[in-house]
Amino acid sequence: MGSAAITVTGLHKRFGKTHALRGLDLTVDGGTVCGLLGPNGAGKTTAVRVLATLAAPTAGHASVAGYDVVRRPDEVRHRIGFTGQHAALDEGITGRQNLRLLGRLRHLGARGARQRADELLERFDLADAADRLVRTYSGGMRRRLDMIASLITRPEVLFLDEPTTGLDPRSRNEIWATVRQLADDGTTVLLTTQYLDEADQLADDIVVVDHGIVIASGSPDELKEAIGVRVEATLADAAHLESTARILRGLTGCLPTIEADEQRVSANTGGGRTVSLPRLVRELDAAGVDAVDVALRRPSLDEVFLTLTGDNEKSLA
């Protein structure tokens, strides 16, 4: 492994008038977990559907595990697992029966399918519930069984479309543990999520998508780095808001936000730029500003996301 497990170049997808993907580029290295992050309607699901051979791209190229998704869909299908947003299981049969059937459809043979189902149920802690009808499972158990169902043939690449949406925190943690287990096995995972902490927790690399294109990518740390440091000063006297804003602008090179109600001024530094706290305090002091609180902190991934998707004003209001 180590080489690219997923390569996407200039991917476009239209559904009638909707332009879901507008030139998406993406590379996921083998054995890594990539988090495709974006708001609703950003094109995440469409991207995964194209990569899992469920949708045909309007333009551009995509290959998974070394095979083109349009020209060699069967080769791709042999090498992927796909877990969509719905738990795609047969409700009227047991968990074990679900896995066995999928094993047979993966041509493991009746015996191979039985062994593999038992193995997976044991390993992912579902053995106790294995012989109950799926109808009786909790939402979290269904999700987990659904994920496990994608692992029947140890796929090279696993697609997880919003694997924890709608789950309670405990089930979410179980899913996360499962994804980590898979990553340890060397499976390449592409997961979509709207939750930043999920991407932060699981992904080696995060790709932020909005309006069908990639607007940022990198490790969680790199993304936080790119947006720089956040400087905040809370003042004793509202009369100093303007002068403080000028000082912050000079230090960060960016336009500060003034929250008059809170008597607070804040600014993000541009990418790569650093600010020294003593210098900030000295400058405020020299200008006669009486600051109640001064803080320098790294932005949360939430702020990174909102900044990138152009909604930062709203989030600070």
Add this chain to the structure above:
Amino acid sequence: MSAVAASQRRPVSDAWTLTLRVLLFYRNSPGLVGMSLGAPLVMLVMFGYVFGSAIKIPGGEDYRSYLMPGLFVLIAVNGIMASMIGAARDLERGMADRLRTLPISRTATLLGQAVADVIVNAVIMVLMAGVGYAVGWRVHDGAAKAFAALGLLLILRFAVVWVGFFLGMACRREEIAAQAGLLVFPISTVSNVYVPTTGMPGWLRTIADWNPVSCATSAARSLFGDTVGTAATSPWPLAHPVEATLGWSAVLLALFMPLAVRAFSTHGR
């Protein structure tokens, strides 16, 4: 690394696995087979005992004996509704997506489900025959022809299941499919299932006579050895009901099998 025989397809064994999928479902919930008998049993009570008490069949045959072959046909054509709901549910719940990301033939995927449906339906028909016997219905022309009737109705069932697959995928959602599926009832009623078509107004009678439900009902009556229904003056479909039923089945299959496979393959593309 994962797949040894990556490009090999095994459509027959895949189709059979998908047949097992449906059969397992019924094995876990055998009560559902009985549920499928619900609609025909309601019709048996309503028509056989309520309305039928006032219906006189030309030729003087006992009404319940007249009714029974038509109820077998109802069981067969209700396959439209059942498969509509099943196909829409598989789409809605993402099962279709999962099956489509497997390296198996789309035709095999649907074929397996159609075969399972026919197998389950054969069981239901046999149960219905038992009910018929209990209410006085008899086969008059020997077991061979009775089994031929069963085979013919299962062929019709196999054909209408594909109609249902296509319509169900067109509906996309289970509840819509369930609503739309109710249209089977008026279609099956404008026929000779409950009363002979001879008394209907001319335009309606033509529709009823060419209705595949009528063809199959006449075919079942003649194969079960009932006396009514094949007068010399009958229009072609009712004078040659077996051929007409086979013809209808062939037409439906030729039309809807490719449509259903296409709808399944291209959904969401």
